[in-house]
Amino acid sequence: MLKDKVKIRIQSGRGGAGSKAMFGHRRTGGDGGRGGKVYILGDENTYDLSRYKLEEIYKAQDGQFGMMKNKTGAVGKNLELLVPLTTEVLIDGKVACKIKEHGQKEVVLKGGFGEPGNVSLKRHPRLEFGEPSSQAEKETIELTLKLQSDILFIGYPNAGKSSMLNSLTDAKAKIASYAFTTLDPQVGFMCGLKLMDLPGLIEGTHKGKGLGTRFLKHTESAKFAAHFISLENANPVAVYESLRKEIKKISGDLYGKREVIVLTKTDEAREREIEKAESLFKNKGFEVVSCSIIDDESIEKVKKKFKELV
């Protein structure tokens, strides 16, 4: 299951101790190295937050102690926590940052300062050994993922949503002839567009029936919805209207997205039925495209329609 929320404990590196080394009467002790920082790093190749666990503490490295001959200790290695796009980082329930881009790097814990060695202490007598700013910082943070997309695939189970996602993109969504094959949102790229295949919807989804509405937070960013209806249904318009009633109950935002009707499984229907269904939707003012996954030409038509739409 898509892990889209997790609480984790993080800790920055402690600053290294300063050296008190002497050479005869001369002070030669170097400063401690700075403790490692904790960063959150956006990574487009990370799909969810499943790598993170509450039981673990994610630590940056401590700074090394200062050495004689006024040598500063090594700086502690930073820790980079890879997160998918788009992840929000919450500290004490407040959003500390949002990771929207690949490579975006935000510091969440700064790491302790290296403590001064006795050489620095002579130059700056106000500095002290063991000052609190050298300590490691600890924090519990919450990561929440909201997947992004341009077009959502919605429809009853078995309408052929995942099959089309796999045909249009390099996604490898599971396909099967039983209902609720897709358990979590699946994402694929097509000509720079991000397509998101959602779990099937049924009457009562808003009340938690079927797979419920857990996927909803991932639908916010999409402006368009492709509504999939199988031509195995004798009355595709009635099927569409009954699901629209349910979508209205699920979310006003989802209901309000601009739609394109995708009539699927044309290979299972007669030419006459396909034309009739298309014209019924067109007469109601809808954008319509019909297809079958065994007809490459029709898949190209879907592709073209999606590009026009966005």
Ligand SMILES: Nc1nc2c(ncn2[C@@H]2O[C@H](COP(=O)(O)OP(=O)(O)OP(=O)(O)O)[C@@H](O)[C@H]2O)c(=O)[nH]1
């Ligand atoms: N004949 C025919 N069968 C299709 C076509 N597209 C999909 N199917 C079949 O329909 C069944 C359901 O396909 P999926 O792509 O898993 O349907 P889905 O809408 O993603 O279903 P859920 O994940 O359960 O919501 C599978 O057995 C597919 O092989 C098509 O164009 N023609």
Ligand SMILES: [Mg+2]
């Ligand atoms: Mg599916």
